[in-house]
Amino acid sequence: MSVLPPDPRQLSIHDFTYQLPPERIAPEPLPNRDQSKLLLYKQGSITDQQFQELPALLPTGSLLVFNDTKVVRARLFVRRPTGGMVELFCLEPVAPHQAIEPAMQQTGSCVWKCLVGNGRRWKKGPVTLEFEALGQPAVLTAERIEQHDGYALIRFSWEPATLPFAEVLHGAGHLPLPPYLNRADTDVDAVRYQTVYAAHEGAVAAPTAGLHFSEAVLAELKERQISAARVTLHVGAGTFQPVKAEHMAAHAMHGEPISVTAATLRQLQAHLPQPIIPVGTTSLRTLESLYWLGARLVQHPEAVPIWHVSQWQPYEEQREVTLEDALAALLRQLEITGSDTLHATTQLLIAPGYRFRMVRGLITNFHQPESTLLLLVAALLGPAWRQVYQHALANNYRFLSYGDSSLLLP
Structure with missing residues (x-):
């Protein structure tokens, strides 16, 4: 294996791979959320636990940070006039709203960026889908208004026009299970591909580290005085995007919207310097x-605030800022604008060479070879990520979205 260069842009994704046998990919969730295995990596040693034991394994005084996004039924199967089916995978709203939460409340019509399956046979004209929403018959019409490289802009309209788009997707759509599961969604997925604390609709993939948390585990965390905070990152389809570039400099990270309340910022501020541990890579990136x-x-301070983090920003900044000062600046800006919630987008790529400012550990599943998620784990653990994954493979851990979990405390 090649020696890692100091600049993450020069990393080869091929140095972050391992052999994942297909039978190790979990095709279905376990009957009970908290019965999955939990690999504990703590200061270089590995032990095997069960997820329900998590509250006792966390460092004293920890603050867990959960991503409370909710997966929407973003896959629509609509019928062409000739009878054939077209799949539309809703990626992100374009008009009249680009922010996800108002877009989900839009009534009557809207435009979304979509992936189109079987699109070559859809030459022109609208396609339709009959469904039921709030106990009433409804119909959705989709029209392709622009075709771009890799996606299309689709104008949706529906009757009754008073329905919010969230109800349209709930009645007409299907859950966007990870493509590697290669199966249709079921009634079980409707429950189990959501976290028990999901609150804000907008994700097209689940923050899967959170799928292991049951109400019983959350209750025990509270009993043990393990604090909890919530952030929102609406997970995009780019989370499944493979890295095709030879070196990371040529890989473009997808942007995702994040929302964090002033109350959560103050909670983070008050918790320092005790351990802050995110539940999942999306919480960590937030x-x-x-x-x-x-x-x-x-x-x-004199510039107009830019509420976006580019993928290479951490590797280009020269001047160091303390975490305390950074959080204080965010709260000051919210006070100036009279807002109680910070809204931003992030393309942050965390790879070996990154220095963590906020987090002291991570709860996460086991990720695909040659993925940006595996790069993040390697940034946190260093070369020990291989030891962790070799142990998981050798000890029958289940991998990927419905697989087992790990608590990583370097």
């Missing part, structure tokens, strides 16, 4: 993105 948003405010 927390680290908060640092970079605040650092920019500190470094450029």
Whole structure:
């Protein structure tokens, strides 16, 4: 294996691979959420646990940070006038709203960026889908208004026009299970591909580290005085996007919207310097993105705030800002604008060479070879990521979205 260069842009994704036998990919969830295995990596040693034991394994005084996004039924199977089916996978709203939450409340019509399956046979004209919403018959019409490289802009309209788009998707759509599961969604998935604390609709993939948490585990966390905070990152389809570039410099990270309340920022601020441990890579990327948003405010107080973190920003900043100052700057800016919630987007790529500012560990599943998620784990653990994955493979852990979990405490 090649020696890792100091600049993550020069990393070869081929140095972050392992052999994942297909039979190790979990095709279905376990009957009970908290009965999955839990690999504990703590300061270089590995032990095998069960997820229900998590509350007793966390460092004293930990703050767990959960991503409370909710997966929407983003896959629509609509019928062409000739009778054939077309699949539309809703990626992100375009008009009249680009922000996900108002877009989900839009009534009558809207435009979304979509992936189109079987699109070559859909030459022109609208396609339709009859469904039921709120106990009433309804019909959805879709029209392709622009074709781009890899996606299309689709105008949706529906009757009754008073339905919000969230109810349209709930009645007409299917859950977007990961493509590697290669199966249709079921009634079980409707429950189990959501976390028990999901609150804000907008994700097209689940924050899967959270799928292991049951009400019983959450109750025990509270009993043990393990604090909890919530952030929202609406997971995009790009989470399944393979890295095709030879080196990471040529890989474009997808942008995802994040929302964090002022109350959560104050909670993070008050918790320092005790351990902050994100539940899942999406929570981790949100927390680290908060640092970079605040650092920019500190470094450029006279500039118009930029509520976006680019994928290479952490590797280009020269001046160091403390975490305390970064959080304080975010709260000051919210006070200036009179807002109680920070809304931003992030393309943050965390790879070996990254220095973590906010987090002290991670709860996460086992990720695909040659993925940006595996790069994140390697950034946290260093070369020990191989030891962790070799142990999981040798000890019958289940992999990927419906697989087992790990608590990583480097």
